[in-house]
Amino acid sequence: MLELTDLSAGYGDRIVLNRVNFSIAPGERLSLIGHNGAGKSTILKAISGQIKLASGEVRFGNERLNGLKPEEMVQRGIVQVPAGRRVFAQLTVQQNLEMGAFTRTKRKEVADDLEQIMVQFPALRRKSAARAGTLSGGEQQMLAIARGLMARPKLFLVDEPSLGLSPLMVDEVFALLAELTSTSMSLVLAEQNVRKALATTSRAVVLSQGAVQIDMPSGQLLTDDHFRRAYLGGA
Numbered sequence: 001m002l003e004l005t006d007l008s009a010g011y012g013d014r015i016v017l018n019r020v021n022f023s024i025a026p027g028e029r030l031s032l033i034g035h036n037g038a039g040k041s042t043i044l045k046a047i048s049g050q051i052k053l054a055s056g057e058v059r060f061g062n063e064r065l066n067g068l069k070p071e072e073m074v075q076r077g078i079v080q081v082p083a084g085r086r087v088f089a090q091l092t093v094q095q096n097l098e099m100g101a102f103t104r105t106k107r108k109e110v111a112d113d114l115e116q117i118m119v120q121f122p123a124l125r126r127k128s129a130a131r132a133g134t135l136s137g138g139e140q141q142m143l144a145i146a147r148g149l150m151a152r153p154k155l156f157l158v159d160e161p162s163l164g165l166s167p168l169m170v171d172e173v174f175a176l177l178a179e180l181t182s183t184s185m186s187l188v189l190a191e192q193n194v195r196k197a198l199a200t201t202s203r204a205v206v207l208s209q210g211a212v213q214i215d216m217p218s219g220q221l222l223t224d225d226h227f228r229r230a231y232l233g234g235a
Contacts, residue, residue: 001155004043005056007020007046008053009053017042018209019055019056027186028202029200030204031201032044033194033231034206034207038210039210040190046058048070048078049078065078074151077152079148079149079153079157080157081147083159084163085144087140091131093129097117097146097147098114099147104152113149124139137164137166142173145158153185155185156180158187158189158190174193198221
């Protein structure tokens with residue numbers, strides 16, 4: 001479904017990613033693992049068209065995506081939930097969800113999906129008329145995920161969903177992500193909580209200084225002594 005080939009990208013003159021290569025199959029769940037500054041979020045931004053590529057290629061299906069705008073990526077089924085949630089604070093919960101479907105034109109399908117989201121996220125239904133800025137951090141994260149789902153993603157990019165959440169809300173968010181991955185949608189998850197990320201995904205790419213160091217099944221990675229010492233404290 002998605003293939004990155006010799007991908008280099010960054011911000012201005014600062015190159016963060018250095019010839020990154022990996023692919024993801026339809027329905028696959030992939031974690032991006034790495035310390036702060038390793039390039040996890042930059043990969044998601046490069047895939048979703050938020051930053052320009054310095055070199056290399058992004059392909060989705062049979063199409064080369066280099067140079068497309070973020071809204072064009074959404075139209076193709078690539079949707080990102082950004083770090084920090086970034087809900088529209090002054091809009092209501094329902095209006096935020098409707099914004100997630102801004103590229104879609106079949107209003108009956110959008111209405112049906114909105115109802116399904118309200119069933120799947122009962123806390124959002126209860127607060128559908130409330131301004132998003134009044135929600136708790138955990139509720140805003142749920143809203144950000146639900147808003148992304150309103151675009152009907154084929155490839156769902158989720159950046160640091162546990163950021164700033166209580167342990168209880170982290171458990172709830174990852175339970176939701178695990179439920180979502182039972183569908184045919186592909187998932188790329190960038191996350192500092194390594195144990196939660198590996199438990200949610202079937203495969204992991206480990207980054208260091210913008211380059212891929214390891215690419216292997218999540219369960220197998222947990223048995224790698226070097227990885228355990230570096231990312232799990234040897235536990």
